[in-house]
Amino acid sequence: METRQLRHFLAVADVGTFTAAAEQLRISQPGLSSSIRILEHQLGAELFVRSRRRAELTEAGRELYAGARRALATLEAVETQIRGGPGVTKSTLYVGSIPSFAGLDLAALISRFTAQNPDVDVAVTVGMPLQLFADLVDNRLELAFVTMPLEPPHNVKLTPLATYPMVLACPLGHRLAGRDSVELRALADETFVDFDPALAARQVTDHAFVTARIPRNVRVTCNEIGSLLELVAHGLGLAIVPRPLAIATRVPIALVPIDNASLVWTVAAATRPNGTVSDAGQGMWNLIAGNAKPVSAG
Incomplete structure (x- = not known):
């Protein structure tokens, strides 16, 4: 199993289609499909249920997802620390967003955050709200920018940002x-x-x-x-x-x-019920909290 294959697998899992993942990775769709098939063959299990519209994770795929995310994060942290030299410890803040960055100037927000936090990298996952909510609950994300649903999930805290x-x-x-x-x-x-x-x-x-x-x-x-x-x-x-x-x-x-x-259409910041848990997550929250109005998740 190669890190390249894991990156390919995570890209498909995050965006939900082979076409979008191939565009994101800047590789051909046949090449991406071949990489995933080889990975499935090596593991002896199908990782996706494929349909014309979506690629949904199987039970084996869900098991691999969390492990693959942690493994790559660990490798990236070690690589970054080595590149940075002795005494430099880097961390990664995992943030989610619906497509088009939720209509917010998220790029500007991340730019401000990284300027204030030079030892923190930011990994942005783009996906649909239900998947982002699940990623928050499963600790794959610390913060996500989503649209406010009519019936918010009980295990996620939502704070409106703009309407x-x-x-x-x-x-x-x-x-x-x-x-x-x-x-x-x-x-x-x-x-x-x-x-x-x-x-x-x-x-x-x-x-x-x-x-x-x-x-x-x-x-x-x-x-x-x-x-x-x-x-x-x-x-x-x-x-x-x-x-x-x-x-x-x-x-x-x-x-x-x-x-x-x-x-x-209301854009909201989503966190786990107790809010952000890391110093990096709190730092990101501080940048947006000035314009936020807390609301009960129901």
Whole structure:
């Protein structure tokens, strides 16, 4: 078993697809698939349940994940200490985020953190909220930036950081594209593309339509904002999406405000119930706590 194989395995496990992992690692997808197959052959067990949409960890894969993460962290810490010379001890802060860095300037936050903490490296895992919550509970992450779900998990503490409006995304030239705003009842006969029902943005939209007693036809689902808006641009349906994420994609579509106060997207910092546990985690928390308002996880 090689460290290269473990890095490949962790990349697929973290992002959930071979395609995204190959892009992240900057290798070909066939090469990545071959590396994982060889690792599975060496271990005598399948590590992923493969489908057209996702690569989910098997029981053997979950067992390997924690060990692989610890093994690589140990190797990286030893390498960093040797490179740094005598008396230099490095540590790593493990942080999670939903795609697009949760609509926050996370890169700037990490830049400030590393400037203040030169002996701490930061490892960012990008994934879906449910996986990030599980990683927090399993001590794979210390802090994660997620969207606030309608029903927060009981074993995770969530602290809101920012709230953004949801907007209607529609193709250029659509009958609603030029409006100053739109009400939900004007969307009753439209076809939609949307996120997976497990994601907070989708839950907020579904709840608003159910509350307004307006039926909605969702034709295609997609968990990545850029791809979702590409579907909109090609006329497959309308979408209701967080405004900052939609603007950042630069996909040629129209964005129309929605007259519904409940359609908002809240970004939160997630930790274990007792908060951060390391000095590095506390240091990161101190950078964001000034704008945070604690909330019960329910």
